[in-house]
Amino acid sequence: MKRYAYYMSCINESMTKEVDRSIDFWQKDLGLEFVKLHEGTCCGGSNLDYVSPKHFALVNARNIALAEKMGLDLVVSCNTCLMTIRTAKKKLDETPALKKEVNDILKKEGLEYRGTSEVRHLLWVLVDDVGLDTIKAKVTVPLKNYRIAPFYGCHILRPSTVLGRDNPLAPSSLDQLIEALGGQTIPFEHKNRCCGFHTLLVAEEESLNVAAEALEEAINSKADFIVTPCPLCHTVLDGYQSKALKQAHIDSSIPVFHISEMVGLALGYTAKQLGIKRHIVC
């Protein structure tokens, strides 16, 4: 059993509950044990960073310190949470004064940020720790005959100085996972593009245009569905899909899955179990 601390992203507790639920179904099958960090707090999205850089450092030092206390790496299933927490980690590791200031406060809770735990995405754990061969061996319902558009999203790739796992211009980890599950990846120009989530409430029209472009390519390339490692991308591409496509005058639709659901399906769990019925497009 490989053990990890599991960071509970706000969105997975509200709008995309099926992500954590799916993981719960299959984690044991793949020899994984995710220990949920109930004390963890919101990472600040991509906003706290500039609203208050010091609070940003504190909050995320704490999130990581909670994992360090258990001696585990921290696993995240949301791109933006991943980027945000890793950004904080980089700043803390590079700025001793900040680390000290933060640790002086964390003492109150008996915590200390040391920088010993890695912060990793669920996708990376699957591909790098579990391994493609193990995954292949566990597949019971291969995603044969499915043409799948891999949508990586931004914050699992960029800034590459913070993420660094995939080549941001030609990422491959998600493609590899899809293929290990028996699916067929299609060439997808938008694979490393943006979904528009972060400006949905500030510049809605622009954001929906951004989303529509990606959806349009997937639809035009006759993909059966889109898969993404990020619940935020999922929310836009699924939840806002009809609005985005309407704005772009496209009369069509395409289902979107989070990787946790795709893994669940290939390991033999049903759409109903995984909560896929709750998607807007399905």
Added chain:
Amino acid sequence: MKPFDIVIVGGGGAGLYAAMEAMKTNPALNIAVLSKVYPNRSHTSAAQGGANAALANKAKDDSVEMHIFDTIKGSDYLADQDAVDVLCSEAPKIIRELENIGTPWSRMEDNTIAQRPFGGAGRPRCCYCADKTGHTILQTLYEQCLRKGVLFFNEYFALNLSVHGSRSRGLIAMNMKTGKVEAFPAKTVIFATGGYAKMYWNRSSNAAGNTGDGQAIAYRAGIPMKDMEFVQFHPTGLRKSGLLVTEGARGEGGYLINKDGERFMARYAKEKMELGPRDLVSRSIETEILEGRGFDSPAGKYIHLDLRHLGADLIKSRLPQIREMSLNFEGVDPIEEPIPIRPTAHYSMGGIDTDNFGRTVMDGVYAAGECACVSVHGANRLGGNSLLDILVFGRIAGHTAAEEAGKFEPGSISEEELRESVEEIRTRMQPSGHYERYGALREELGQTLALNVGIFRESSLLHKGIQDIAELKERFKKVRVFDSSDVFNTNLQQVLELKNMLDLAETVAVGALAREESRGSHTRIDFPVRDDEKWHKHTLATLVDGKAIPGEKPVTMGRYELQERTY
């Protein structure tokens, strides 16, 4: 088009400063700046080193007077001393002015503008912004011009001056976006079109567009060129592109190696070795190549600049830019392989003959910057003095034109004249039968110049060069423009630039043949010493009936007597 008071041709440092100053001098004037590239692309951006000014921030005992002396000595006593006075005494003011409007100069510990040593200067007086001095100066000037609402005509290619009798009536230029030939009637025209060292083509560190357009236009309009034979070579240009590998590589301890594996500088400068002065190192490399000790390749002969013994760490930490250049432009990683290099034409001292106010001999026509020859650089420019030159004299030319514009009638350019310019272009687009490729001509021009009018000059070589240029000019008549479209016809533009280079190349070669002495950048094997008696003077070249007619002009002396130039 409504007549302009001032039309400035060129959006480099000289042109932009002229525009700013002209607006300041008289805000009511109607001023236009034309540039064949967006102003921020101008070659001023390539200057890395810095600009000289005796601010005395670093060496407290530095003075304008010392700067003046260094410049005159550096020029091999060919600079006009009154002009050098202006250059150096305006320097501190202009550097501070740039600072005041936003140039991000690097700083000293006491927060004043930083200064560093530079070749040929007795004190560290070169003001810099890291290794991007020209770039940041140009950005600052462009920003300020946008702030002041300067009227830009970007991507307009200047074709001809409209001349009537003894004065100009304005400029004719082609709008690259539409291909339309347009008239810019104007009371005054300022040329600020940069240098001509690109005529050495692949053997030049210059931008592709440093083709001496302004000089060629002025030359064809009958305005004399001055001291054209003086072209500065830099010892370490990349083999394929001629792009510059800065002095830092040798400064950190790089070796120059010939094909026999020798550190040949031992033959020429036993003590200083690779760190000898620029012109000496250039001549040494050239000698090795000429005597058959260079490497050979399809891209030409070269020698090695070897950094490998410095080790990966030092190369990565101290010479990252040089490594990047070498990787990007030669595909060679200096950690693993030596860099192929050879001397490269770098700067043109000669240019449009002007007085200390930027005036040319033609009423209403001015020039400033590298395209002009005041002369402050004489036979050899000091590093860091060129940026200074374009700023100081750009400003002066802008001021003079603004003051004098009122003296002249508004210009007017007839439809007829425009049509002639269009005709000239059209004929190039449809010759029949045998034709020449402009690319080949351009390359041959660079080759013959480098070989015959290059670092080492000699009577028979120069005759050969002159003959080659004449033949190339003949062949040019058959050059064909294949792109027949109006929109952004870069094919046409490059052909017109080639024409300018060919016209100017003749003046360079003829000037070099005439000057029977060695002075500054001009080295005659057959006349190896400076001959002040016969040649302490400027040469002129004026176009009369299609021929370059040589002339001369005395050098203005002042406080400093002629001396031998030794370092």
Added chain:
Amino acid sequence: MTEIIDQHQEGKRDVTFRVFRFNPQVDSKPYFDDYTISAERGITVLRSLNYIKEHVDATLSFRAFCQAGICGSCGMRVNGISKLACTSQVWDELDKCREPGIIRVEPLRSLPMIKDLIVDMDPLVDKMTRYSNWIDSTMPLADMGKKEFLISEEEFQQYDKATDCILCASCVSECSILRANKEYVSPAVLLKSYRMNVDSRDGIHDLRLAELVKDHGVWDCTHCYRCQESCVKSIPIMEAIHAIREDALESRGPRDTSGAKHAEAFMEDIEKKGKLVEATLPIRTNGVVWTLRNLLPMAMKMIVKRRTPPPPPLVKSAKGIKIFRAMFREMTEHVKQDHLKSHKK
């Protein structure tokens, strides 16, 4: 001797350049031309294009000037990525081709096409003007050229990297939001605006900032980091964008614009619950009317699917929220102290 010859037998490879062509005078729509040439090691994409123009097809049109990565003229998309042709090695690009041996060359995006690889840069210049991308000096006119400002190394460091920008527009071409709306300020212009705003010599900080927070300004950036990732000078553009936002919140207050309100909501929620209260985020960002008009139809669908975020009272606080809150507030005190200190300076 043979050894020397061998040394100069530089490797060569056949490379096909698949180049975007469009001449508005004759073409009704763009197309691609293939040019196959033999390229030696060390050759750049720009030199290859020059070769093609000189020897194969003189009508092929592109911009280039310095050929040394400093003038910013030759921005174009090579194998799909916006970059400088003059600093891109052909052999490196060969490793990135989608179809083996075929390098795709296309114009930058999001700027109007002129011809082939040439796009119109005027929109960018117009934006630089709109956002006052210049220093409006506080030096009195009478003192110009006579005095120096004293600038600390610390201040210089703030804009040093930003002044590397050569306006090549690679980031502009890659920007997600600009693709969606051409009015958007653009990353390079944000970067330049930032550079001006942190310069102590400048006197129009407030004016510039007021323009930046308007529609199509700094709050429209969707944090996709594409600009930063493609910057040919490796400038951390997002740091500049974040800094403008931080400045906007501080100088103009957290209730200034919907962008500011949105950002500030994160701070509020984390302090209160340790978790984001997504349900009320739209209302707090844009008000009730906007939310009803824009989100109601979707909310209905969400409700049917039970996808709506829980209302605020039902958002569970993170475990151990009390002590977390105390720590959070302690940091607030630190920040207050920092501000006092910096104001004293």
